[in-house]
Amino acid sequence: EVQLVQSGAEVKKPGESLKISCKGSGYSFTSYWIGWVRQMPGKGLEWMGIIYPGDSDTRYSPSFQGQVTISADKSISTAYLQWSSLKASDTAMYYCARVTLQYYFDYWGQGTLVTVSS
Amino acid sequence: QSALTQPASVSGSPGQSITISCTGTSSDVGGYNYVSWYQQHPGKAPKLMIYDVSKRPSGVSNRFSGSKSGNTASLTISGLQAEDEADYYCSSYTSSSPWVFGGGTKLTVL
Numbered sequence: 208e209v210q211l212v213q214s215g216a217e218v219k220k221p222g223e224s225l226k227i228s229c230k231g232s233g234y235s236f237t238s239y240w241i242g243w244v245r246q247m248p249g250k251g252l253e254w255m256g257i258i259y260p261g262d263s264d265t266r267y268s269p270s271f272q273g274q275v276t277i278s279a280d281k282s283i284s285t286a287y288l289q290w291s292s293l294k295a296s297d298t299a300m301y302y303c304a305r306v307t308l309q310y311y312f313d314y315w316g317q318g319t320l321v322t323v324s325s
Numbered sequence: 326q327s328a329l330t331q332p333a334s335v336s337g338s339p340g341q342s343i344t345i346s347c348t349g350t351s352s353d354v355g356g357y358n359y360v361s362w363y364q365q366h367p368g369k370a371p372k373l374m375i376y377d378v379s380k381r382p383s384g385v386s387n388r389f390s391g392s393k394s395g396n397t398a399s400l401t402i403s404g405l406q407a408e409d410e411a412d413y414y415c416s417s418y419t420s421s422s423p424w425v426f427g428g429g430t431k432l433t434v435l
Contacts (some may be wrong), residue, residue, distance in 0.1 A: 251429040272378035310418040315370040
């Protein structure tokens with residue numbers, strides 16, 4: 208069974224750093240891209256970027272380029288999304304999802320809620 | 326990249342059929358057969374319902390169907406049930422991005 212399990216909810220202050228994770232199982236982790244999707248409170252879905260764990264090739268949405276860093280450790284089948292300096296506007300639910308060759312997201316993690324507040 | 330255009334809300338009674346539209350451009354919806362639809366219940370992760378415009382993943386009810394005409398894709402739900410009440414998002418491959426999502430449609434089952 209394909210599963211993506213994300214790390215737990217985080218509460219941070221503006222300016223702090225953060226790294227959240229997404230662990231894949233039940234499939235060849237290095238053979239599929241993993242994407243990150245943001246959902247701000249009461250809003251829609253926005254794709255942030257994708258990574259191919261096989262060789263760490265990474266692509267970012269222009270809206271998120273330079274704002275976050277996506278990485279992966281294929282030895283433990285885990286992808287990461289990190290911020291070096293959080294802002295209140297980063298408060299959102301963040302989902303990881305497996306990406307297929309036909310450009311859709313077929314399996315999703317349960318989401319990680321990030322709250323940034325002073 | 327602008328989001329695909331979906332109606333903010335649609336509603337229907339149990340047993341009826343409803344259609345949700347998703348309008349883009351020739352650079353996304355109209356240019357590729359890579360349209361997908363996702364269902365999201367409150368507090369839950371999105372779930373893939375339709376891919377490649379009209380294909381259903383294993384386990385998704387055949388009450389859900391997808392189609393496309395020009396720059397507009399559509400999701401039709403027939404035999405509406407209470408459990409279908411959720412938010413629905415379309416997505417398309419786009420030459421510039423490579424994804425764009427729609428703004429989402431809230432389906433209310435009356």
